[in-house]
Every structure is written in structure tokens, then in C-alpha cells.
Amino acid sequence: MKATQEQLKIKFEKALVAAFGNDYAGVDPLLVLASNPKFGDYQSNVSLSLTKKLGQQPRAIAQQIVDNLDVSDLCKPPEIAGPGFINLKLKTEYLEAQLQAILDDPRLGVAPSKNPKGVIVDYPSPNIAKEMHVGHLRPAVIGDCLSRILEFAGHDVLRISHVGDWGTPFGMLIAFLEEAYPEALTTTENLDLGDLSSFYRQAKKRFDADEEFKKAATQAVVKLQAGDEKTLLAWKIVCQLSSRAYQVIYDLMGISPDIIERGESFYNALLPEVTQELEKLGLLVENQGAKCVFLEGFTNREGQPLPVIVQKSDGGYNYATTDLAAIRYRVHVDKAQRVIYPVDAGQSNHFAQVFQVGRRAGWITDDVEFIHAPFGLVLGEDGQKLKTRSGEAVRLQDLLDGAIAYARKDLEKRLEEDNRQETEEFINHAAQVVGISAIKYADLSQNRTSNYIFSYDKMLALKGNTAPYMLYAYVRTQGISREGNIAFEKLGANIKIVLQEETELTLAKSLLQLDEVIHEVEQDLLPNRLCEYLYQLSDKFNKFYENCPVLKSEEPIRTSRLALCNLTAKTLKLGLSLLGIQVLERM
Ligand code: ARG
Numbered sequence: 201m202k203a204t205q206e207q208l209k210i211k212f213e214k215a216l217v218a219a220f221g222n223d224y225a226g227v228d229p230l231l232v233l234a235s236n237p238k239f240g241d242y243q244s245n246v247s248l249s250l251t252k253k254l255g256q257q258p259r260a261i262a263q264q265i266v267d268n269l270d271v272s273d274l275c276k277p278p279e280i281a282g283p284g285f286i287n288l289k290l291k292t293e294y295l296e297a298q299l300q301a302i303l304d305d306p307r308l309g310v311a312p313s314k315n316p317k318g319v320i321v322d323y324p325s326p327n328i329a330k331e332m333h334v335g336h337l338r339p340a341v342i343g344d345c346l347s348r349i350l351e352f353a354g355h356d357v358l359r360i361s362h363v364g365d366w367g368t369p370f371g372m373l374i375a376f377l378e379e380a381y382p383e384a385l386t387t388t389e390n391l392d393l394g395d396l397s398s399f400y401r402q403a404k405k406r407f408d409a410d411e412e413f414k415k416a417a418t419q420a421v422v423k424l425q426a427g428d429e430k431t432l433l434a435w436k437i438v439c440q441l442s443s444r445a446y447q448v449i450y451d452l453m454g455i456s457p458d459i460i461e462r463g464e465s466f467y468n469a470l471l472p473e474v475t476q477e478l479e480k481l482g483l484l485v486e487n488q489g490a491k492c493v494f495l496e497g498f499t500n501r502e503g504q505p506l507p508v509i510v511q512k513s514d515g516g517y518n519y520a521t522t523d524l525a526a527i528r529y530r531v532h533v534d535k536a537q538r539v540i541y542p543v544d545a546g547q548s549n550h551f552a553q554v555f556q557v558g559r560r561a562g563w564i565t566d567d568v569e570f571i572h573a574p575f576g577l578v579l580g581e582d583g584q585k586l587k588t589r590s591g592e593a594v595r596l597q598d599l600l601d602g603a604i605a606y607a608r609k610d611l612e613k614r615l616e617e618d619n620r621q622e623t624e625e626f627i628n629h630a631a632q633v634v635g636i637s638a639i640k641y642a643d644l645s646q647n648r649t650s651n652y653i654f655s656y657d658k659m660l661a662l663k664g665n666t667a668p669y670m671l672y673a674y675v676r677t678q679g680i681s682r683e684g685n686i687a688f689e690k691l692g693a694n695i696k697i698v699l700q701e702e703t704e705l706t707l708a709k710s711l712l713q714l715d716e717v718i719h720e721v722e723q724d725l726l727p728n729r730l731c732e733y734l735y736q737l738s739d740k741f742n743k744f745y746e747n748c749p750v751l752k753s754e755e756p757i758r759t760s761r762l763a764l765c766n767l768t769a770k771t772l773k774l775g776l777s778l779l780g781i782q783v784l785e786r787m
Contacts, residue, residue, distance in 0.1 A: 218268040240289035247284040258284030296697040304693035310715045312354030317537040319355045321347045327364030328442040333593035342542040353722045365463035371421035374434040376403035467525035471517045489513030527558040538569045545574035576651035604635035637781040641667035645731035673738035674783045677769035684751040688766040698760040703744040734775045741768045
């Protein structure tokens with residue numbers, strides 16, 4: 201109910217001026233959603249914050265505000281509580297009117313941002329030539345979700361995958377390709393990334409064991425950088441195969457197809473001019489042959505300032521240089537105003553450092569925000585980084601397949617118990633949706649910055665804050681429509697909403713909070729807020745459904761309740777879609 205909160209804010213500001221004069225025009229009324237329904241729906245703590253300034257008791261201040269506060273169109277008469285809180289309870293008529301207003305609104309009352317921006321979300325940015333593994337789960341899921349939310353909030357979102365497609369590992373791969381599989385250079389048939397991944401391991405083995413091979417690999421990098429045709433071809437083969445393999449995973453995961461692959465190689469040609477520009481600005485310092493920018497606020501153990509190496513002593517560039525070029529490009533060419541990097545927390549220093557250089561170089565100005573949105577690790581049940589038994593990172597494909605298989609087994613068991621017949625197609629689809637949703641939801645429902653334990657049992661549980669629970673709540677709404685033989689879409693918008701029962705009022709308020717939640721996530725980039733909201737909504741819906749007969753009640757209550765079911769369904773569907781989760785009509 202952002203709109204509500206905004207209206208209340210304006211009313212409070214007026215009251216503050218009326219009570220205490222123009223000096224109080226800019227005072228924040230400190231309005232929050234009440235933590236306990238006992239206190240109403242909103243609470244203002246402003247009186248407590250003004251005691252010093254006004255030299256009065258907070259309760260007396262609260263009284264003067266309330267005397268000047270006209271919220272009668274939205275709220276019941278305000279109450280002063282405790283040391284001087286002002287509690288507000290929304291009027292039923294107001295809630296009814298608000299719900300009525302969103303009945304046929306596809307955005308369900310979520311206003312698009314008044315200040316739409318050009319946003320870049322940098323994800324999932326895997327490194328080419330290796331299969332995607334568990335480490336790529338979070339950037340894909342979080343990046344996709346944030347992009348969807350920001351887009352829905354009205355921003356112009358560019359999804360850019362900053363793939364690691366350049367550098368020393370490629371020398372190694374090219375050298376190995378040329379040595380062991382020269383035929384690969386004439387055909388891309390029969391090569392899939394599964395092969396390439398074992399290929400990567402073999403190449404690495406050769407690289408670590410053989411000095412001659414190491415030289416050939418270094419040579420390949422030089423040739424690649426010099427634009428040697430055959431080497432470039434080998435590089436392209438590796439890149440294409442990787443991209444194709446990524447796409448298979450993205451499709452399975454339901455990651456938006458709008459990702460633009462703009463890898464590190466894209467910035468190659470720009471690296472010399474980036475270096476020159478830093479040099480001209482006087483930011484570069486020679487240090488043992490390398491060109492560095494010495495950072496402010498980053499010191500080594502001896503307390504000396506730390507450098508970011510822009511150009512190595514051999515003339516080569518590195519990860520940081522490429523990110524500097526990307527920063528400059530994103531500001532100057534893409535004209536982005538907000539650039540978000542959902543990347544693991546282990547890279548926090550890297551981003552803090554390149555952002556600092558970007559600021560000092562004048563690329564990042566006050567008009568553009570660069571944000572590292574860090575996330576924690578995916579842990580195994582043992583609390584350690586999730587690994588296979590042989591100690592390697594788990595393949596992302598295996599992780600997804602595991603969840604789908606689990607969901608399938610569970611579904612088949614329930615079908616058998618209930619003696620339900622379903623087609624193979626239904627089972628496949630439902631298992632895939634539930635499995636993938638469970639993985640995504642488990643990831644998104646944690647605070648982004650925390651580590652979490654990956655557990656099929658937990659994420660696929662039918663109860664608790666899980667995707668299956670949420671999907672069930674949706675299925676339940678659809679069940680009502682089927683049972684009553686009433687197509688929700690046919691209800692129309694000319695419905696009189698009548699709220700009588702406590703559980704109806706609670707559900708109504710929750711339905712009107714979507715706007716506020718979306719705008720919170722838009723700011724703090726924490727998808728768990730949306731998960732928590734949808735979980736609360738499902739819970740409130742279930743309570744309403746237990747308490748209030750829908751199909752069996754009399755008109756106009758019956759239609760009003762059907763409309764509440766429909767709004768719940770639409771809110772769940774929209775909210776889940778913003779998490780990248782698809783709903784099921786039955787499961
Ligand atoms: N490829 C990097 C990795 O796998 C992540 C890149 C993140 N984006 C960036 N602009 N640095 O660690």
C-alpha cells in the first residue's frame with residue numbers, strides 16, 4: 201500500500217506544519233507498517249523524535265499532531281499509544297475501494313516507477329569452456345529475478361552476461377585442441393560441452409605437467425591476441441559450444457532469453473585506451489614494471505596502500521582492467537544509470553576497487569549507481585561448500601535434474617495414493633516446474649547475502665516457506681474456480697467488495713501491499729522480501745479460506761469472496777513470475 205503510505209505521509213506533513221509551523225515542513229513522519237495488528241496498520245514515531253526539538257513530552261506532541269491530522273478518508277480516528285506512538289487503522293470502506301480499483305488492473309496496483317532508469321544487470325557471467333556448476337546457480341537465479349522486478353517496476357533493463365571468454369585459460373585450451381583434436385577445427389559436429397569439460401581437465405593436466413605445452417599455450421594466447429586466424433577459429437569454437445550449452449541450462453531454468461552475451465573479449469580493443477586515459481588523468485603509477493592505480497582505503501598488512509594492476513609488466517591486462525573498460529562503456533555508451541552486479545561476496549574487494557577507480561577516473565558520477573549485490577555460498581548438508589563425492593563443484597545440470605527427479609517421485613507417490621490418473625505429459629511438466637521452482641525459491645527466499653544449505657528435502661517440502669507450498673496456494677485458488685464452475689476472468693470488475701470477517705480484512709491488506717514490496721526490492725535488491733510477502737499472503741489466504749465459506753455463502757458476499765480468491769491468485773501468479781517461477785493449474 202505504497203500509495204496509502206504516500207498519502208498518509210502528505211497528511212502528516214500538513215499536520216506537522218499546522219501544529220508547529222513551517223520549520224516542520226520537511227520532517228519525516230516516520231511511518232511504518234505496524235508490527236502487530238493490535239497497533240493498527242501503520243504507526244508513526246515522529247512525536248518521539250521531536251521531543252528535544254520541541255521541548256515537550258512526546259504524548260503531548262502526538263496529541264497536537266492528531267488534532268491537526270485529517271485522515272478520515274483513509275483511517276479510523278488515530279490513536280495515541282504508549283510513550284506517544286500514533287496508530288492508524290485503515291477503514292474498511294477504504295480497503296474495499298482500493299481492492300475494487302485493482303480488480304481489472306493487470307499491474308494489481310503496482311505503479312510504474314516515476315523515475316525510470318537505464319539499468320544493467322550483469323549476470324550470470326560464467327567462464328567459458330567449463331560447464332556451468334553450482335557456483336553459477338545464484339547469479340543466474342538472482343540476476344534473473346532482479347531483472348524481472350526492475351523491468352516490471354518500469355526500468356529499461358539490459359541483461360549482460362560478462363562471460364569469461366578471454367585470457368590464459370584459452371591458450372591452454374587452444375593448444376590442447378590443436379594438439380589432440382585437430383579435426384575439431386574443421387567441424388563442430390559431435391562436440392558438446394560435456395566433452396569439452398573433460399577436455400578442459402585434460403588440457404589442465406597437460407598444462408600443469410609439461411613445460412613445453414605451457415609454452416605452446418602462452419604462444420596461443422599471443423597468437424590469439426595478435427588476431428591469428430586459425431587461433432581465433434579455435435577460440436570461437438570453444439565459445440560457441442559453451443554458449444550453446446549455457447542456453448540449454450538457461451532454458452531449463454526458465455531464465456529470460458533476453459540475455460546479451462558480452463564477454464571479456466568484447467572490451468579487448470578498448471583496454472589500451474582505458475589505460476591511456478588513466479595515465480593522462482595521473483592515476484597510474486609504475487610499480488615493478490606494472491601500471492597500477494593505488495587505492496584509497498585499501499592497505500596491505502604493512503599498512504601500505506594496495507594497487508589495482510591495470511597493465512602487467514608483460515604488457516597484458518587482467519580481470520580488473522576489463523571491468524574498468526566495462527564500467528566506462530556502460531556509462532558512456534550504454535548510458536546506464538544503475539549497474540548491478542549480482543556476483544558472489546568473494547568478489548567484494550574486486551568491485552569496491554574497480555568502482556573506486558571508476559569514480560576517480562570520472563566515469564562513475566553522482567548520476568550513476570554502481571552496485572555490487574553480493575551473495576553467499578551454496579553449502580552442502582555438512583555445512584561445507586557443496587561438492588560432489590570426488591570433491592568437485594556439482595554440475596548445475598545435475599543439481600537441476602536432481603530436483604526434477606525428486607519432484608517427480610513425490611508427485612507419482614501422491615497420484616498413486618489418491619488414485620489419480622494423469623498423462624505422462626502432465627507429470628513431466630509438473631515435475632519440471634516444481635523442481636526448478638523449488639531450487640529458485642530456496643535460493644531467493646534466503647537473505648541474498650547469507651550462505652544457505654542446499655537440501656532437496658527442505659526446498660521440496662509441501663509445507664513451510666517453499667515453492668511447492670506457494671504453488672499449492674495458487675492451485676487451491678484455481679480449485680475454487682473449478683469447483684464452482686466459475687471462470688475468474690469472467691467475474692469482471694463491477695464487483696462490490698464486502699469485507700466483514702477479520703481474516704478477510706487481513707487478506708485484503710496483504711493484497712494491497714504488493715506495490716510496497718516491489719518498490720522495496722527495487723531499492724535494496726533483496727528478493728527474499730518478495731518471497732516473504734508471498735508466503736505471508738498464502739498464509740493469510742489459507743486462513744481466510746478456512747474461516748470464510750466462499751461458494752456456499754450468500755450474495756453479495758459470495759462474489760466478493762470469489763473476487764478475493766481471484767485477486768490472491770493473480771497476486772501469487774504475478775509475484776511468482778517476478779521470481780522467475782511459473783504456476784501450475786493443478787499439481
Ligand atoms: N566470470 C566471473 C566469474 O565467474 C564473474 C563475472 C562477474 N561480472 C563482472 N563484470 N566481473 O567469477
